[in-house]
Amino acid sequence: MNYKNFKSVDKCVFGRGSFSQLREIIDAKKKSEDDYFVFLLDDVFAGKPMEHNLPLQNGDKLILVNVDKEPTTDQMDALTAKVHSFGKLPAGLIGIGGGSVMDVAKALSMLVTNEGPATQYQGLNLIKNPAIYKVGVPTLAGTGAEVSMTAVLTGPVKKLGIKCEYTMFDQIILDPNLIADAPIEQRFYTGMDSYIHCVESLTGTKNNAFSMAFGEKALELCKDIFLDPFTSREEADDKLMIASYMGGLSLTYSEVGVCHALSYGLSFVFGTRHGIANCIAFDKLEEVYGEGVIHFRRMLSLNSVTLPKDLAKDWTEDEISKMADVAYALEHMWIHAYGNDWKEKVNKEKIMNWYKMM
Ligand code: NAD
Ligand code: ZN
Numbered sequence: 001m002n003y004k005n006f007k008s009v010d011k012c013v014f015g016r017g018s019f020s021q022l023r024e025i026i027d028a029k030k031k032s033e034d035d036y037f038v039f040l041l042d043d044v045f046a047g048k049p050m051e052h053n054l055p056l057q058n059g060d061k062l063i064l065v066n067v068d069k070e071p072t073t074d075q076m077d078a079l080t081a082k083v084h085s086f087g088k089l090p091a092g093l094i095g096i097g098g099g100s101v102m103d104v105a106k107a108l109s110m111l112v113t114n115e116g117p118a119t120q121y122q123g124l125n126l127i128k129n130p131a132i133y134k135v136g137v138p139t140l141a142g143t144g145a146e147v148s149m150t151a152v153l154t155g156p157v158k159k160l161g162i163k164c165e166y167t168m169f170d171q172i173i174l175d176p177n178l179i180a181d182a183p184i185e186q187r188f189y190t191g192m193d194s195y196i197h198c199v200e201s202l203t204g205t206k207n208n209a210f211s212m213a214f215g216e217k218a219l220e221l222c223k224d225i226f227l228d229p230f231t232s233r234e235e236a237d238d239k240l241m242i243a244s245y246m247g248g249l250s251l252t253y254s255e256v257g258v259c260h261a262l263s264y265g266l267s268f269v270f271g272t273r274h275g276i277a278n279c280i281a282f283d284k285l286e287e288v289y290g291e292g293v294i295h296f297r298r299m300l301s302l303n304s305v306t307l308p309k310d311l312a313k314d315w316t317e318d319e320i321s322k323m324a325d326v327a328y329a330l331e332h333m334w335i336h337a338y339g340n341d342w343k344e345k346v347n348k349e350k351i352m353n354w355y356k357m358m
Helices: 018-027 073-085 099-111 184-203 209-227 233-252 258-270 274-282 286-302 317-328 331-338 348-357
Strands: 011-014 037-042 061-065 092-097 134-138 150-154 159-163 171-174
Touching: 011 018, 011 233, 018 092, 018 134, 018 171, 037 099, 061 073, 061 099, 073 099, 073 150, 092 099, 099 134, 099 150, 099 159, 159 258, 171 233, 184 209, 184 233, 184 258, 184 274, 184 286, 184 331, 209 233, 209 286, 258 274, 258 286, 258 317, 258 331, 258 348, 274 286, 317 348
Parallel strands: 011 171, 037 061, 037 092, 092 134, 134 171
Antiparallel strands: 150 159
16 A cells, blocks of 8 residues: 555543543443453652542552653563453553553553564564553653554564554543643653654655644644743643644654654664653754754753753764664665665765764
């Protein structure tokens, strides 16, 4: 098929306080008395009001998910074994957290119904059996993981998503109250993921009217959020949730580009988190993204965020070469950024040079 036949999230609730509707929403999915749900909660909320206010009922299980590192295939295998140890499969999973927990919930919903290790399913359309019902409740906004067809996992040999129709959430709940207390820097880095998705989506060869409609609007929202000093935090949080959503949709019908390719290398070799890794890379890409980078730098300074500097001086040639290999292998991103003849414009040495600037 030449054109992607993509699946959307089935249902979406948006609004302040909408998280309180969660129980009613999942109850409607219960088919028998002994049906239960598994709540996957980012362990940053352990002991916090969020944990105490979860609408757990008889039989429901709570699993605290640690995302100090971005989700790994090993972590997914352990979680799959844990859910299998409950006996009967849950009627649904509810993932509550940032992009990492969104991906954990998406991956787990498929791995519990498909035998074997997670590594076996990293790639496109490798999942055989349908997933179980899942709900995504973001507590950070920007990645678009709540609307994407990918559950990104780091394995021993690659950082690659499980990507197929079954990955999509059946339901998402976008409640801006839940992102209100995110630390300023984390909020910024995750928010910039959305901004960078838009810039990359809009500037490459795969851009089209569909991705442009979502990308341009999301970009406008990002500018209101991060460049307009008159936007209140409340208004900004509302807009950020929608920018994440629309940025994600823009990508669905386009592609990410040079920044994400470099960022994947950083994450794979040094475990740098996606949001900050993007920012470190994007700052060095004025040659590619021009005005997008100039605006980005203004956002950094207006939001009093300082990027780590001179990282490359502690990197070995080997590490830089490894990162460049990871980045170079992401051919779809290069094709999007430079066209089918990208190899005439970018080589490994050029990629290594970008890393050396960081
Ligand atoms: P994250 O989920 O990795 O969380 C970052 C940190 O913030 C963690 O320490 C977490 O515990 C903490 N945190 C989360 N919510 C918080 C809150 N409300 N208050 C305080 N702390 C909070 O961050 P992210 O940037 O949202 O997501 C990055 C992840 O998303 C990466 O694993 C990346 O691979 C993935 N991703 C997926 C897609 C996709 O399409 N599936 C797209 C982009 C990124
Ligand atoms: Zn991203």
